[in-house]
Amino acid sequence: MSLTNRYFDMLGAAYEVPSEADRFDAFLNAAMAYFFEEEEAAQVAQDVPRHFGDDDMLDTHGDRISALIEEASRRETAQSERFHAALDVSARTGQVTGNAAAAQLTGMRFPCALDELPLDPMARAEIRKTMRSTEPQKQDRIILANVETPQVRACLGLIQRPKDLADRVHVSLSYIDWSEPLMERLKEAFGLTTSETEVLEGYLANLSQKEIAQQRGRALETIKGQSKSILRKTGCGRMSDVVQLCASIAFLMRQLPQQLAPPSAEVWATPQAGLSLLDRPGGRKLAWYKAGQGARAILFVHGYLQGPFFTQDFLERLTASGLHLVAPSRPGFGYTSPSRSRADFDRTVVEDAVALVEHLGLERISLCVHQGGSSHAFRIARALGDRLSDMLVVGGGIPIDEAVHLAHMDPQTKFAAMATRHAPSIMKMVMSVGLPVYRRRGTKAFLTTQFQKSPLDLATLKDPSLMKVQAEGLYHAVEQGAEAWIRDGSAAMADWSEDMDAVTAPQVWLQAGGDTIISADQVAAHMDKRPNVDFRILPGHAVNILHTAAVDVCAALANLA
Template sequence: MSHAQRYFEMLGIAYEVPSETDRFDAFLNAAMAYFFNGEIDDSHLAADVPRHKGDDETLDTHGRRIGALIEEASRREQDTSERFHAIIDISARTLLVTGNPAAAHLTGCTFPCPLDDFPLDADAIREIRSTLRSAEHQRQDRIILASVGETQAHPCLALIQRPKDTADMVHVSLSYIDWSEGLMNRLGEAFGLTPSETEILEGYLGNLGQKEIAHQRGRSVETVKGQSKAILRKTGCARMSDVVQLCGSIAFLIRQLPEQATPPSTESWITPTDNMQLLPRGKGRSLAWYGVGEGDKPVLFIHGYLQGPFFTRQFLQALARTNVRLIAPSRPGFGHSSPSATRADFDDTVVRDALALVNHLGIEKVSLCVHQGGASHGFRIAKALECRMGDMLVIGGGIPIDEKVHLSHMDPQTRFAAMATRHAPSIMKMVTSIGLPVYRRRGTRAFLEKQFAKSPTDLATLSDPELLKVQAQGLYHAVEQGAGAWVSDGAAAMADWTADLEAVDARQIWLQAREDSIISAEDVRSYMTGKPNVEFHILEGHGTNILHTAIEDVITALDRLQ
């Protein structure tokens, strides 16, 4: 597949995400495949991938446009009065339809309007007319599946009522249900349907007939009829219309209406401020920093970009046994630190902020604890500290990336981030700006499960509520102000910072996780072997979450810093 084909396939799927957020995963796969010749798991960068040193204005325009579409979709989903509680009344005498603002929004009608002009499907109109002709009060409400709209029909549940005290009027409530993949899976499991039968049921819930379902699914009408009989048998219903009503009732009961399913998580995504202080930095900027521990020995903690300055109770209890005090500045645009003036001066701003904090606290000499994606920044800061620099602890740290050596070990997401940041930052910006609102709906657990998909060791940490909590806090910290800082930070890690690493001759203790899915522990050891003052350890049984899972090793190393 050519570069142009991969580009347009990625872009086409990106435009599907605002209307169907489940398509984000397909978009992410297409974005990864863009760099690797159509393959997600390939570790060889495609030869035709262009390198953009700056932003791609065309892609940035698409990204802004898609972001605006997602925001508009979110606004509509959150405003439940607009879409999901449409109410209409039909007069038996005049056959005129009136409705609330939600009905006008859903149908595009200006009220009052004739019943014949109201955009409901023919079967629903016939059901309403039958109720209008009834001479007496309707004892039992009718629930039917209807299609609303002319150019693009939406399946809705219609509750038809003829109240006792309004003999001249029929009352109809229209509720749109998003028959999402998750909801269909739950219905299929509840009724014991096969995947194929669940697909057929989805067709009926979309208000399709048997021929339409057969055409859509690429099956014969006879096959659809046979599977329809199986659905009736398993649900205990006599007619498919009864199955539709039953599914609608279940959807309401389990609260799978779109306004409830989005967001599925009640997380606030707010960065914690406990133990946080602000240092004014001039020109309206301020640096947020955290103080952890009560010891007299200051250690500047330069954290990873996904696992910020937050720790488990077990870590804090172990830290209390030492004389260490961790000082953790948030980088520009992360957490509650102000962004840098431009992306170009992001790295310099990180260093200047760190030096300003050390000066503000009156620290004459400081050791560094550098964690994961903070490695490049840590070595730049260590270089700038010069004679004020103490020892250095590097936890799960990275090294300058060689595309020909290091890509093969990385999990697909990390490999994509590395190449997007280096070759096409606008694609990285697009992915993060689209992905952020998607995962706000799905929740941090869903994000972390995706992130750790190739790392059983890290996936296991999500079963521990406290480990899940601190990792979620780290994610909030990374995206508190949007996706921009994430892109800048990734660029810092992917730049060639060899000169900064080589310039630091302080004593270094390296703790590397054997099962780190971001970079191979052996690759890091090979790179650091032979460098002066380096003590290197590979810790078995640990992965990306080494900071939280290898607590005793980390605390022991911190205690040794001078």
Template sequence: MSHTHRYFEMLGAAYEVPSEADRFDAFLDAAMAYFFGDEDGNGQLAEDVPRHSGDDAKLESHRERISALIEEASRREVAGADSFHAVLEVSARTGLVTGNDSAAQLTGQTFPCRLDDLPLDSMAIAMIRQAKRTNQPQTQDRIVLTDVESDMEADRSRACLALIQRPKDLNDIVQVSLSYIHWSTELMARLRAAFGLTASETEILEGYLGNLSQKEIASKRGRALETIKGQSKSILRKTGCARMSDVVQLCASIAFLMRQLPSEAPTQSAETWVTPTRGMSFLNLPDGRQLAWYRIGSGSRPVLFVHGYMQGPFFTPDFLRRLRQADICLIAPSRPCFGYTSPSRTRDSHDQTVVRDALALLYHLGHTRISLCAHHGGAPHGFRIAKALGDRLGGMLVVGGTIPFDEETHLPGMNPMSRFAAAASRHAPSVMKMALSVGLPVYRRRGTTAFLKKQFARSPSDLETLDDPILREVLSEGLYHAVEQGTEAWTRDGSTVMADWRADLDSVTIPLTWLKAGEDTVISTEHVQALLGHRENVDLKILPGHALNLIHTAPDDVCEALAQIA
């Protein structure tokens, strides 16, 4: 297939994504075929692929148009969610019920109908009857969580919030507004914080909100019934409620106030996609920009930490505990476009800005001499900073670092996603930007776990780490950090990671330790050994059984190496 044919195949696939998000995978396949041909057999770039050092004007215009289509599709979806609001009006005199189209669709009823015909649970019906008997308008609205069973969905019920009102301006009318509620991860996290619940108690509360009995919760969670009963008492104590039904209604009221009412929430990821700010500070820079940086740990031995590409300055509790034991504190600036740090003035000045930001932070903190740890894709930046520090550099550690990129040698051995990123970053930044612009909204819906599974598809060791909820959360935070400001961080930093920065590596001659994951699917152990094996100043340590997530899966080795350089 010719380059022109592959180009239009990729473009056509991209235009299908706004109307059908599931087509993103087909677009990604077409984008890979654009670079590597139909078969992608040997991992080498197709000979007819054009090389662009900057943006492709034509492709940029298509990218902007597709982004606008995706934004419009998202806006329509939100509008559709907002319109899902079933309104019932119950006559206090006759008991007959009328409703709007949404109410008819939700309840499966033809209006008018009797109150007893509504597929609401007994508590909701009782509260509506109570409102009917009240002769005067209610001074306070009632909010109740009710299960709605529809004839059109006989095998399932939908948890809805029912807002029951007796408006002053509507004589003889009780108004009931029904809105579907999804007990999302974000909403449960807020309820957990509001009540001070443990993670286990939050899971049990989620069961009650799903209308499960204690036995059903115990069975679903794989726990003893007595454990569920004990933790239920703890939930009652913390919420100040006498009965679990009161807790459920309290949660319903909170959910109503938060307006967490999507119409098709099961297809939408509930993640916030917000970069964490714990331990973060800002530094105003001389060029008018702002640098966000993190202090990780409270030890007296500081180490400058240069974060990875997709993995930011976020760590597991186990890693932080080992930092405390070693009396180490990591000083971790976010690079331009990452997290909350301002972009560099131009794309070409990105690398120099990274170095200037790091030096400005160290000057601000009063560190005249400091050791440095570079993680993964932060390695090229780490060596440039080390070079700029000169004799102020104490020691240096590289954890799972990338190496100066050689296209012919390294490209074939990479996993498919990394190979695509390398080719796009080096030769077609506009393709990279299009993939990110099209893909980011898709994965905001699917969630970070779906993205990470795609990224780790060829790495069994890394896939296993996703079974750990703590590590999965840390990896997700790194992804939020990378896309907080959109796609530009990946474009700018990606070109740095996939460049030949051998001169920067050669410039650092002090003794340094390099930890290499034995099962890394991006850079092979053989290539790292070939590059570093003859360097007398490098202590290369291969850690078998670890892969891309080395810094999290081998905290003992990493913190021991940190302690040696701090």
């Protein structure tokens, strides 16, 4: 497929996400296919161009799609407020009052007359029947009502006549979305055929048998026969009873409206425990954390997704070793102010770290480097010069060679690496479209996708303490939006070989044997024969080595000068 076709496939898939969030996965696959025509391809397609800056056209599309997602979210929120519309009808005058949800659902301004409500005639008749009754209501009445606004909405209605309010009839309406998944559940529950399910869907839309026959292009007698089969299978005597039964099932299933993936209850907020702020030039703030209570400080440069947060076991080991970590957040991450531009991001990272060391009065400092923070850490180490004692590198990275390293990377890392290097605007679009989706799906869904090729890392999601620190790291990474990812990823994907070569301080490397971001053997080969490097591969660990190998990491930290 040509580059142009792959480009428009990706763009078309992106525009489908605002109307259906579950289409994000298809969009991500299309974005990957833009760079790699085959998922397992070890090389970027030869026709992919390299953009050294933003692609204005793609950014325009990305902004439009983001706006559409925001509007879809707004509509969804407004729609969710319609679930429990409450109406009070005066049995004496027929005047109706309602709550805000009722006003949204019906489009009415209250008070109004009962006849003005956009309800189907049968629903109004049921309400009047309850209004006319002089006897106490023995049980609540449940009906299926259609709210006949421009878009007809089927609602489950509950009609009540409170004993202590003789003049009042109370009506509650809950909107029902007869979605495809819900119809599939009803089909399975009653043992209906596909054709019978389609007929039932017509009744649920308040169509007559004749209208269902015309809609489906079938003879009226065929629809009558299928209707009898539906009655037999559901155990109901009338089709109106079938409709009420289906509405009750929909209510119990909480499909009001469709929620295949209920919104996550998570609040995506970066932790503030142990947080301090340092004033920087230009009104910027540098946020940094202290982890552990020991006397000796070690500068910690956090990874890409996994921020400066640790399990309780890790913190206790640090304190027992007489250590604490000083962990600055890079520009745009957590609560650190962004750099002024992409061009000065790398320099700002280094200046912030050196300023923190000076602020704390540390004449000599050891450096702990974690994963995607490697490029920054070696730039910082170079700037510290003689003040640097030594380094511990945990799951470290090396300058990326596309021809050598891509084949080992998991799909997400491979895509992020090449999007950052070749087309930052595509990375920005994926982030701006994906973040709202994953805020809804939840952290665990994001990490499950991230670790799909790593059984060792998937297993960490079952451990509450490991899940917690990974979630906190994700919040830290997205606190200020997608731009920080672009800048940080560009820094990692640049050629920082000179910075690495310039650092001659003693180094200990702990590399995960099962790392799916970069092969431990490839890193070992790159570090082979470098002076003052003690390189170790730890089997049984993967991307989460910082947390899963806490014993080894803390022991190595304690041995730093």
